[in-house]
Amino acid sequence: MKKLKKLLTSKFFITIVWVVMLIAVWELFAFHVENIKRTPENVQPHLSGIVDSLTSDRKINGSQTALQMVIENAKATLTRAGIGYIIGIASGFLLALFMSLSKIVEKTSFPYLMLIQLIPILGMAPIINAITGDIAKSRIIIAAILTFYPVATNTLAGFKSVQREKHELMYSYAANKFQIYTKTMIPACIPYFFTGLKISAPMAITASILVDTLQGGIGLGCLLSQSLKGAMTRYVFWDIVFFSAVIGILSFYIMGIIEIMMCPYRRTGKR
């Protein structure tokens, strides 16, 4: 009885229940759509259809199967997202560092940080594109900008979370600024920093795909809009939707795993 209760509340079990429920709801609607629409794949196809389209070896554009196409385009998009993500992390962390080092930097830059967050990506993209004159660069920059904000704010919150007593300890040791940061401030903000990383990883990917759609070339978003325009089977669209959902969720968990590897102290013991 106890074992059953434990199983029912286990994380794994709850995840399974959620997935099954989602599939059931999806299929319910798919059946409904199938009855009232002539081309149900335009609205909501069956999951089996999507899986079929991914596994079939039918060449879509003469040389590639659907899966090959998705993977090739995903590589381009994820590379851009990854580069932008790393740039965003680095600049976000550095800004947080400068903000914690100097009240003036904090007071002058915080309002503009908010502003960045308020402009929609699709509004920002053409501006960036006009400035850089290169769509590939703009895609990277947009991913970087979206990463930047969560990383900067969370890291800053981490710096501010350091207890007064810890500062006083370092003061009583007559530690210098460099030691204060390397021994206390930066290690203390790591969990906060990772919160920023976990929030922004799926965002960077989503932004990359969205900005892809603005112009042609190679990329998940480009492929997505071609499929929507009817240049190829609609199932490619669904493939991309599911593929990016999985990648987005994975990116979150990968960051979580890196965090656990980097912070052994959070693993050990209960509480």
Added chain:
Amino acid sequence: MIFIVLFCFISFPEQRNINELKGTISMIEHERNDIEIMLDNVGMVYDSADGKEVTALTSVTMDIHKGEFISLLGPSGCGKTTLLRIIADLIHPTSGNVLIGGVSPKDARLKRRYGMVFQSATLYDWRTVIKNIELPLEITHCPKKERHERAMKMLDLVGLSDFADHYPRQLSGGMQQRVGIARALALQPEILLMDEPFSALDEFTREKLHVDLLKIWRKTNKTIIFVTHNIQESVFLSDRICVLSPHPGRLSAIIDVDLPRPRTMDIKDTPEFTALVSKVRNSFEGV
């Protein structure tokens, strides 16, 4: 010949005089050397956020001797922490003078003569117990091997050698506070400043730590300034109790605790102990 005799005759009394003088000087010097902390008319007025001035402390004057165990006792808000922070060079008094072994609190801090223990153990949760104790030694660039050895010695002193590789969250509150004490001792400071270090612990753990702190104190000969709002605690531990009273914060009495040492828990059942507790209790003003 006559001259020499005459010279001796004249100089002998002088010699005696000078020797006497030298004696007095060395006595004064000895007395001064024995004083670790000198507080002279120390006062503190805070500028609070709403523009009002808060008088936290007025004219505290006292000397604290080397190796003494002093308690700062009083209800909350009477300026105990303020006084401790003034000694630790964390804040500057708005009036009066503080000398630590003849130098300013700042110089004393730069010479790393303070060890600090807070109410919360304030351990670094990403460091193991031993690495926590090594932290101050890292700051002073102590070589790795020596660092480890010294940290292990401190850990041994607080009786936690078996927990060197544990993380703080795996320890009980009392053990965490022991680690905090070991860390405070790592740089071998002359003065240990403790701000209500045991007030978050349960009664059983606290009593155990009292006895252990006294043992550590005897072994290391530190000057300890121990902030507390617990009368029994201060009587059990201290050589002298500084009773602070609020509104405004001031030193209202200094009470000698002449209970024999080493003290064990049994001492709390003696009439002398009880008498001292009530003497301390009666010395408060305006609470």
